[in-house]
Amino acid sequence: MEIIECEGLGVTYPGGVEALKNVDLTIEDGDFVIVVGLSGAGKSTLLRTINRLVEPTTGTIKVDGRVINNLDKKELKEYRSEVGMIFQNFNLVNRSSVLRNVLAGRLREVPTWRTLLGLFPEEDVEEALSCLERVGIKEKADSRADELSGGQQQRVGIARALAQEPKILLADEPVASLDPPTSHAVMQDLKRINEEDGITTLVNLHFIDLAQEYGEKIIGLREGELVYQGPASEVTEAKFEEIYGRSITADDQLTAGGEADV
Amino acid sequence: MSNSAAEEKPSRFMLVMGKIKGLLAIILVAIIYIWSARGVGFSLIEIIGELPSFFNLLWDMVPPNWAYSIRLINPLLETFQTAIAGTILGTLLAIPLILLCASNVNRNNPLYFASKGFMNLMRTIDPMLYAAILVAGVGLGAFAGMLALMFFSMAVNAKLTSESLEAIDDGPLEAIEACGGNKLEMIKYAVAPQILPTFASYTLYVFEINIRASTVLGLVGAGGIGVNLDTSLNLFRYPNAAMVILATFVVVVLIDHLSNVLREELV
Numbered sequence: 001m002e003i004i005e006c007e008g009l010g011v012t013y014p015g016g017v018e019a020l021k022n023v024d025l026t027i028e029d030g031d032f033v034i035v036v037g038l039s040g041a042g043k044s045t046l047l048r049t050i051n052r053l054v055e056p057t058t059g060t061i062k063v064d065g066r067v068i069n070n071l072d073k074k075e076l077k078e079y080r081s082e083v084g085m086i087f088q089n090f091n092l093v094n095r096s097s098v099l100r101n102v103l104a105g106r107l108r109e110v111p112t113w114r115t116l117l118g119l120f121p122e123e124d125v126e127e128a129l130s131c132l133e134r135v136g137i138k139e140k141a142d143s144r145a146d147e148l149s150g151g152q153q154q155r156v157g158i159a160r161a162l163a164q165e166p167k168i169l170l171a172d173e174p175v176a177s178l179d180p181p182t183s184h185a186v187m188q189d190l191k192r193i194n195e196e197d198g199i200t201t202l203v204n205l206h207f208i209d210l211a212q213e214y215g216e217k218i219i220g221l222r223e224g225e226l227v228y229q230g231p232a233s234e235v236t237e238a239k240f241e242e243i244y245g246r247s248i249t250a251d252d253q254l255t256a257g258g259e260a261d262v
Numbered sequence: 263m264s265n266s267a268a269e270e271k272p273s274r275f276m277l278v279m280g281k282i283k284g285l286l287a288i289i290l291v292a293i294i295y296i297w298s299a300r301g302v303g304f305s306l307i308e309i310i311g312e313l314p315s316f317f318n319l320l321w322d323m324v325p326p327n328w329a330y331s332i333r334l335i336n337p338l339l340e341t342f343q344t345a346i347a348g349t350i351l352g353t354l355l356a357i358p359l360i361l362l363c364a365s366n367v368n369r370n371n372p373l374y375f376a377s378k379g380f381m382n383l384m385r386t387i388d389p390m391l392y393a394a395i396l397v398a399g400v401g402l403g404a405f406a407g408m409l410a411l412m413f414f415s416m417a418v419n420a421k422l423t424s425e426s427l428e429a430i431d432d433g434p435l436e437a438i439e440a441c442g443g444n445k446l447e448m449i450k451y452a453v454a455p456q457i458l459p460t461f462a463s464y465t466l467y468v469f470e471i472n473i474r475a476s477t478v479l480g481l482v483g484a485g486g487i488g489v490n491l492d493t494s495l496n497l498f499r500y501p502n503a504a505m506v507i508l509a510t511f512v513v514v515v516l517i518d519h520l521s522n523v524l525r526e527e528l529v
Binding site: 053076080083085091093094095096100104108112116 | 436437438440441442443452456459
């Protein structure tokens with residue numbers, strides 16, 4: 001069953017930059033999809049359009065059979081709560097505790113008067129703690145977010161997204177700020193959650209070895225156009241060169257010495 | 263190969279031009295100064311001529327009337343109550359204005375520009391001018407002074423804090439948005455934790471300004487210790503005036519220091 005269907009999806013930013021051009025895309029429920037492409041190819045825009053942090057200019061996006069282009073404000077918040085997002089820079093509040101950061105994932109489940117007073121019901125706190133437990137950092141719940149290492153901070157980000165009990169997880173370059181061993185650990189966490197919970201997961205990556213190792217399916221974007229969509233096993237180096245529009249270099253591989261922050 | 267084109271020595275012509283520019287700037291500042299000094303009737307001769315009477319005044323102030331200090335306790339208290347109440351009310355009013363004046367929180371453009379315009383307008387008015395206007399409106403006394411400091415605190419705090427707010431990390435704001443959180447939740451969970459230390463520090467800073475301003479509000483009839491200074495000077499009771507100045511100085515320095523220590527703790 002398809003969970004995400006994009007038809008003729010296009011995004012033009014106010015400056016006139018065409019970030020996505022006429023993208024037709026289907027993603028099956030429970031898929032683990034890696035989106036590859038050079039920086040500026042539209043990977044991030046694609047993810048952000050799916051949860052409407054970026055407004056589509058043309059085309060439609062259907063999620064779970066429902067068109068999400070024209071949701072009203074309330075519907076949009078409701079919809080976003082079903083889509084977890086993980087960010088390259090973690091986007092945690094550094095000065096707040098880990099638990100408080102994860103509780104942000106419960107905002108939609110709890111009435112606003114309670115969230116504003118910080119009075120989360122016991123079961124929501126339990127839920128947040130169990131999400132932390134799933135990524136192996138429950139004991140850090142009371143630490144300040146900025147006391148954690150990069151890999152741990154990204155796990156807080158994953159726990160926050162999990163706390164939303166999402167149908168879809170969007171991870172925008174989740175390992176680009178991490179060192180190679182930590183990158184693998186975070187990718188394994190994402191993969192494990194996908195397998196255990198069956199949450200459809202889209203991950204933006206620019207390292208082709210990571211994409212091949214973890215991806216079941218691969219989506220290739222080049223200058224805003226969809227140039228590949230298919231099983232990861234069928235993606236050859238030649239195919240990557242086509243997606244990237246140039247020959248593959250060491251910088252495109254995590255293990256071959258490509259540095260994290262490019 | 264050297265990139266000689268870029269690093270070539272400046273030509274003689276450019277050097278001479280640079281010197282002429284510097285000279286012109288000095289002449290311009292001198293002209294502006296002379297124009298201003300003539301406007302205020304500045305004259306060295308007059309300063310020298312008035313020196314004896316100035317020293318006479320200082321002489322008349324010594325020794326200060328120590329006994330008068332007891333009668334200054336209540337006015338001093340009123341002064342600081344004015345500053346404290348004005349700062350607290352102004353700070354409360356500043357909170358919504360800060361959020362409205364930050365483009366990353368308030369994404370409604372017309373409302374943003376209207377709020378910024380209002381804040382800048384309020385900020386152009388000095389607390390003494392507020393006090394003079396408010397005395398005419400609500401009558402003589404510390405209440406007018408408190409309102410004056412309230413408006414002033416609101417505008418200054420909104421200006422300083424909203425500018426810092428616009429420089430915070432927008433990542434957490436986006437994360438709350440992506441979770442489906444509403445505006446208030448975004449403020450509580452992403453904005454407040456980032457801006458609160460800065461806000462508290464600016465609030466103390468505004469309080470320090472208000473403490474100083476509150477001591478002279480009495481000169482326009484807006485209550486506090488300034489009333490005693492005004493009266494003492496008008497009645498030529500210079501030892502009393504000296505006592506007022508001394509008492510004000512000591513207490514302001516103390517409070518300033520305390521506030522500074524607190525502020526350093528925050529940052």
